[in-house]
Amino acid sequence: MLQRNPLTWQRPRWQQDLAEAVRDPAELLQLLELSPDLLAPALRASRDFPLRVPRSYVARMRKGDPDDPLLRQVLPLAAEEVHRPEFMTDPVGDLRAMPHPGLLHKYHGRALLITTGACAVHCRYCFRRHFPYGEANPAAGQWQAALDHIAGDPSLSEIILSGGDPLSLSDTRLAALAEQLAAIPHVRRLRIHTRLPIVLPSRVNQELTGWLTQAPLQKVLVVHANHAREIDAETVKALRDLQNCGVTLLNQSVLLRGINDHVEALIDLSETLFAAGVLPYYLHLLDKVQGAAHFDIPETEARLLLSRLRNRLPGYLVPQLVREIEGEASKRAIV
Ligand SMILES: *Cc1c(COP(=O)(O)O)cnc(C)c1O
Numbered sequence: 001m002l003q004r005n006p007l008t009w010q011r012p013r014w015q016q017d018l019a020e021a022v023r024d025p026a027e028l029l030q031l032l033e034l035s036p037d038l039l040a041p042a043l044r045a046s047r048d049f050p051l052r053v054p055r056s057y058v059a060r061m062r063k064g065d066p067d068d069p070l071l072r073q074v075l076p077l078a079a080e081e082v083h084r085p086e087f088m089t090d091p092v093g094d095l096r097a098m099p100h101p102g103l104l105h106k107y108h109g110r111a112l113l114i115t116t117g118a119c120a121v122h123c124r125y126c127f128r129r130h131f132p133y134g135e136a137n138p139a140a141g142q143w144q145a146a147l148d149h150i151a152g153d154p155s156l157s158e159i160i161l162s163g164g165d166p167l168s169l170s171d172t173r174l175a176a177l178a179e180q181l182a183a184i185p186h187v188r189r190l191r192i193h194t195r196l197p198i199v200l201p202s203r204v205n206q207e208l209t210g211w212l213t214q215a216p217l218q219k220v221l222v223v224h225a226n227h228a229r230e231i232d233a234e235t236v237k238a239l240r241d242l243q244n245c246g247v248t249l250l251n252q253s254v255l256l257r258g259i260n261d262h263v264e265a266l267i268d269l270s271e272t273l274f275a276a277g278v279l280p281y282y283l284h285l286l287d288k289v290q291g292a293a294h295f296d297i298p299e300t301e302a303r304l305l306l307s308r309l310r311n312r313l314p315g316y317l318v319p320q321l322v323r324e325i326e327g328e329a330s331k332r333a334i335v
C-alpha cells in the first residue's frame with residue numbers, strides 16, 4: 001500500500017488537470033476559435049452524454065478547423081440526435097454477461113473488471129455512452145464479490161481492468177487491487193485498458209510507475225489512440241515511462257468516419273505508435289451504439305482499407321480488424 005501523510009498530502013497534478021477539463025461547449029468553441037453556430041447543437045447533444053476533454057488534449061487540436069480529427073472525437077454534434085434502429089443502447093450485450101456487478105466474463109481465460117465509470121475524456125463514439133455505471137460498477141468498494149469469483153475460477157489467468165477508465169482511480173486503490181489480484185495463484189497477467197496516457201499524460205507519474213513496477217504480475221497496458229496527432233511529445237514520454245516499468249504496450253483504435261478513415265491516417269498512426277514503443281493491436285469496427293451512426297464505416301470499406309494497409313506496412317504494424325458480436329467466444333476477426 002502507498003502511504004499517505006494527511007498533513008503533507010496534496011492532490012496529484014493529474015487529478016487537478018482532470019478537474020480542470022473543459023466541460024462547457026461554449027468554452028471549447030472559443031478556445032478553438034470556432035463558429036458559435038456549433039453551440040446550440042453541441043448543448044443539445046451533450047445533455048445525455050456531456051462534453052469532457054482535458055486541456056492538454058485540446059491544445060493538440062488545430063484552431064479554426066471544425067473537422068480536426070481530435071475535435072471530432074469529443075465535440076457533441078447534431079448528427080448524434082439522428083436515431084437509426086440498428087444502433088442500440090447496449091450493442092455488445094454487456095449487461096447480459098455479468099456474473100457479478102462489474103465483472104464481465106465473456107471469453108476464455110480472461111475476465112474484465114469494470115473498476116469505475118469515470119473517464120478523462122468523453123468520446124462521442126463510445127459504446128458505453130449509455131451504460132448504467134451506477135448499477136454495474138463495483139467502484140463503491142464492492143470488489144470483493146468479483147475477486148471471489150476470480151479466485152474461484154482457476155481458468156482465469158488474466159484480469160483486465162476496464163471501465164470507464166481504470167486509471168481515473170487513485171494509485172492507492174489501484175495498487176491495493178493489483179496486490180489482491182497478485183495474491184490469487186492462477187492470475188498471471190494484469191491488463192489495463194486506458195485512454196489516459198494518451199489524453200492526459202500527466203497521469204503517468206511516479207506513484208503509478210511505482211506500483212506497476214512492483215506488481216508481481218505480467219503487465220499489459222492497452223492504450224487507445226485513433227489518430228497520430230493524439231501522440232505529442234508529452235505522450236511519448238509517458239509511454240516511455242510505462243515501458244520502463246516492464247509493461248507491454250499495445251494500442252486499440254476504432255475505425256471512425258472523418259477521423260481515421262483513410263489509409264495514410266492509419267499508416268501514420270501505426271508508425272507514430274511504434275516510434276513511441278507501442279504495437280497496434282486492434283482496429284475495432286464501430287459498435288452500433290445509438291448516437292454514433294455518423295461515425296460508422298461499412299465492413300466492405302474497412303476490409304479494403306486494411307488490405308491497403310497490409311500492402312504498405314510490415315505485418316507487426318497492421319492491427320487486427322475486429323468486431324464484437326454478442327455471444328461469440330472472441331472478438332470476430334474481419335479478413
Ligand atoms: C475485448 C474483451 C476482452 C479482451 O479480448 P482480447 O481478445 O483478449 O483482447 C475480454 N473481455 C471482454 C468482455 C471484452 O469485451
Ligand code: SF4
Nearest residue numbers: 119122123126164195
Ligand atoms: S475513454 Fe474509452 S470508455 Fe471512456 S468514453 Fe472514451 S472510449 Fe469510452
